[in-house]
Amino acid sequence: MIPIILAGGSGTRFWPMSRKERPKQFLKLLDDERAMIEATVDRLASLSDEDRPVQIVCHSGLVPPMKEILGEERRVQFIEEPAARDTAPAIAYATACAEALYGDEPIAFFPADHFVAGQKAFERCLRFAAERAEEEEAIITLGIPPTRPETGYGYIECAESIDDIGTELRAEPVVRFVEKPDHTRALQYLREGRYLWNSGIFVFRPATLWAELQRQQPKMWNQVQKLRQTLAADKTNTDELTEVFNDMEPISIDYAVMEGANRVEVIPALFRWSDIGHWAALDEVKDTDADGNVVDADALLDEVTNSVVVSHESQRLIAASGLDNMVIVDTDDALLVIPRNRAQKVRDIVERLKEQ
Amino acid sequence: MIPIILAGGSGTRFWPMSRKERPKQFLKLLDDERAMIEATVDRLASLSDEDRPVQIVCHSGLVPPMKEILGEERRVQFIEEPAARDTAPAIAYATACAEALYGDEPIAFFPADHFVAGQKAFERCLRFAAERAEEEEAIITLGIPPTRPETGYGYIECAESIDDIGTELRAEPVVRFVEKPDHTRALQYLREGRYLWNSGIFVFRPATLWAELQRQQPKMWNQVQKLRQTLAADKTNTDELTEVFNDMEPISIDYAVMEGANRVEVIPALFRWSDIGHWAALDEVKDTDADGNVVDADALLDEVTNSVVVSHESQRLIAASGLDNMVIVDTDDALLVIPRNRAQKVRDIVERLKEQ
Numbered sequence: 001m002i003p004i005i006l007a008g009g010s011g012t013r014f015w016p017m018s019r020k021e022r023p024k025q026f027l028k029l030l031d032d033e034r035a036m037i038e039a040t041v042d043r044l045a046s047l048s049d050e051d052r053p054v055q056i057v058c059h060s061g062l063v064p065p066m067k068e069i070l071g072e073e074r075r076v077q078f079i080e081e082p083a084a085r086d087t088a089p090a091i092a093y094a095t096a097c098a099e100a101l102y103g104d105e106p107i108a109f110f111p112a113d114h115f116v117a118g119q120k121a122f123e124r125c126l127r128f129a130a131e132r133a134e135e136e137e138a139i140i141t142l143g144i145p146p147t148r149p150e151t152g153y154g155y156i157e158c159a160e161s162i163d164d165i166g167t168e169l170r171a172e173p174v175v176r177f178v179e180k181p182d183h184t185r186a187l188q189y190l191r192e193g194r195y196l197w198n199s200g201i202f203v204f205r206p207a208t209l210w211a212e213l214q215r216q217q218p219k220m221w222n223q224v225q226k227l228r229q230t231l232a233a234d235k236t237n238t239d240e241l242t243e244v245f246n247d248m249e250p251i252s253i254d255y256a257v258m259e260g261a262n263r264v265e266v267i268p269a270l271f272r273w274s275d276i277g278h279w280a281a282l283d284e285v286k287d288t289d290a291d292g293n294v295v296d297a298d299a300l301l302d303e304v305t306n307s308v309v310v311s312h313e314s315q316r317l318i319a320a321s322g323l324d325n326m327v328i329v330d331t332d333d334a335l336l337v338i339p340r341n342r343a344q345k346v347r348d349i350v351e352r353l354k355e356q
Numbered sequence: 357m358i359p360i361i362l363a364g365g366s367g368t369r370f371w372p373m374s375r376k377e378r379p380k381q382f383l384k385l386l387d388d389e390r391a392m393i394e395a396t397v398d399r400l401a402s403l404s405d406e407d408r409p410v411q412i413v414c415h416s417g418l419v420p421p422m423k424e425i426l427g428e429e430r431r432v433q434f435i436e437e438p439a440a441r442d443t444a445p446a447i448a449y450a451t452a453c454a455e456a457l458y459g460d461e462p463i464a465f466f467p468a469d470h471f472v473a474g475q476k477a478f479e480r481c482l483r484f485a486a487e488r489a490e491e492e493e494a495i496i497t498l499g500i501p502p503t504r505p506e507t508g509y510g511y512i513e514c515a516e517s518i519d520d521i522g523t524e525l526r527a528e529p530v531v532r533f534v535e536k537p538d539h540t541r542a543l544q545y546l547r548e549g550r551y552l553w554n555s556g557i558f559v560f561r562p563a564t565l566w567a568e569l570q571r572q573q574p575k576m577w578n579q580v581q582k583l584r585q586t587l588a589a590d591k592t593n594t595d596e597l598t599e600v601f602n603d604m605e606p607i608s609i610d611y612a613v614m615e616g617a618n619r620v621e622v623i624p625a626l627f628r629w630s631d632i633g634h635w636a637a638l639d640e641v642k643d644t645d646a647d648g649n650v651v652d653a654d655a656l657l658d659e660v661t662n663s664v665v666v667s668h669e670s671q672r673l674i675a676a677s678g679l680d681n682m683v684i685v686d687t688d689d690a691l692l693v694i695p696r697n698r699a700q701k702v703r704d705i706v707e708r709l710k711e712q
Contacts, residue, residue: 315689321698323695337675349658353656356656
């Protein structure tokens with residue numbers, strides 16, 4: 001299969017560590033000193049044939065810093081978006097590029113900044129997904145069996161309960177994609193056993209996507225046809241590609257294709273996963289101390305529990321006392337102090353800062 | 357009278373803004389852009405005759421930075437302690453120095469880093485204290501009528517209730533000095549009406565102190581006699597002064613003299629006062645915003661109430677959301693985050709830092 005990483009995210013939820021020029025995929029949020037994008041590339045390296053490097057889709061501005069982070073050793077190839085668009089244009093464009101290079105091979109799309117543990121199980125799931133995508137002409141998604149009533153994730157509803165999956169690989173027809181639920185609904189989903197977290201990983205052959213676009217998004221389909229013709233004729237004619245791309249409607253792949261697709265299957269994942277969506281989720285992927293704190297800073301903590309204390313490129317000492325469930329993030333030019341249960345509001349704070 | 361400021365405090369309670377080389381009296385904690393020591397000097401300027409500048413007692417290391425802060429305009433004179441000692445040696449030494457210069461004039465001692473509002477009432481109280489000190493040969497203290505069951509202050513017990521003082525100046529015999537009480541006792545003191553907060557301001561003639569030292573602290577009295585002889589003979593013989601001073605027991609004036617003194621009177625103060633003992637006390641002396649916050653920083657506050665947000669020599673933006681009663685202090689090399697009700701624990705944090 002052709003692994004493609006969608007690496008255009010702006011990652012405002014990890015402000016002040018993440019910035020426009022330093023989005024989440026560039027951050028070293030894990031314990032292993034690799035940036036998220038490094039870990040993602042390494043995870044996918046074994047999924048493709050040796051002569052097919054992992055592809056990375058992002059807008060041109062992110063390419064130079066990403067190359068620097070990834071170094072010379074890693075075999076990657078960039079698909080440069082002329083501008084930052086939503087996922088539907090990015091995926092259509094990347095699929096057209098991959099098709100021009102490798103034909104109607106199954107393509108697997110991955111977010112750049114998620115956490116996965118269990119490399120073997122991950123590879124097994126993906127190979128199974130590629131087989132299904134090829135044989136069934138379906139869009140295959142990976143769903144994560146939920147372990148808590150999470151309100152920060154989208155869900156995928158199956159027809160049958162998948163509570164009994166164990167370590168068996170199977171694919172279930174998708175009933176529908178569900179937006180982030182409130183707590184009551186999330187609890188209900190957890191109890192019903194027919195819902196999986198949407199991992200943002202999906203696999204399909206180019207022909208499958210084209211058929212869905214033709215049926216569901218005729219305008220985008222026409223634009224894609226132009227892209228394919230241009231790419232088939234002369235890959236270096238970037239002006240025309242840019243023009244067509246910039247004209248595409250900035251909508252998400254879920255909305256444009258997934259929710260209305262004829263044939264979508266979900267494979268319950270056998271690996272551990274987190275999208276590390278905000279500061280409070282850091283303890284899902286990093287070691288905590290005896291008091292439940294994630295500490296990545298020069299810190300003096302006195303009766304501080306279940307908190308996240310991080311400093312980034314700052315030599316400052318952080319002294320804290322008598323805090324529970326607090327997030328403190330210190331960088332060279334900005335400091336964030338927020339209770340854990342508000343970590344998802346960081347995006348709003350960044351919006352307010354932009355306004356000012 | 358001779359006003360003398362005791363300016364040797366180390367001020368660990370305002371860490372990380374206060375440091376060994378930048379103690380509380382150097383900080384601009386008030387709204388008027390003056391350091392605490394500047395405000396204190398200005399407040400006392402009118403108490404002494406024109407040819408008698410305000411005296412400042414502190415150890416030699418603090419003299420150059422203090423001169424820089426006070427500037428050329430202010431008429432002050434330094435009494436350099438050979439080393440940082442407790443208040444009894446400092447006061448005995450300063451009293452001997454003042455006596456050598458001005459004879460048996462009443463001396464008024466003041467902390468360097470307290471807040472006072474009501475300059476006229478302040479001056480009236482002090483002039484009355486100097487008269488009493490001269491006429492009654494007593495040690496005169498100033499007590500602040502309490503407005504809340506404060507556990508951070510020492511108290512002075514009077515024989516009679518002073519609830520009815522109004523704006524009348526009077527002096528009451530002191531029954532005893534009381535250490536910082538617990539909350540139950542503080543409530544009781546407030547209800548009884550016979551207790552005043554100890555302002556740390558006291559007035560006496562040199563002869564009164566000498567008599568008390570002779571009676572209560574014979575060893576220190578002998579040392580003081582040597583100091584006086586040396587000062588009378590040759591004020592520049594600093595080696596001998598240093599030797600005697602360094603030999604003195606480092607105890608507090610309260611313990612050495614006040615608690616056992618024959619004749620101590622307290623004048624209920626008619627001015628507003630705070631010792632600004634810790635970060636949480638800042639709203640007693642600084643303006644608050646509509647949410648009860650004291651903000652002295654480039655800050656974005658979202659649903660933050662009753663908090664203290666201060667940055668010192670830092671250009672960093674402080675973003676906070678969903679906090680109540682929190683203290684955030686950001687400096688160039690250290691950051692403090694602590695709930696308001698723990699502000700008095702900052703001293704312990706600094707101790708732990710020193711250990712490390």
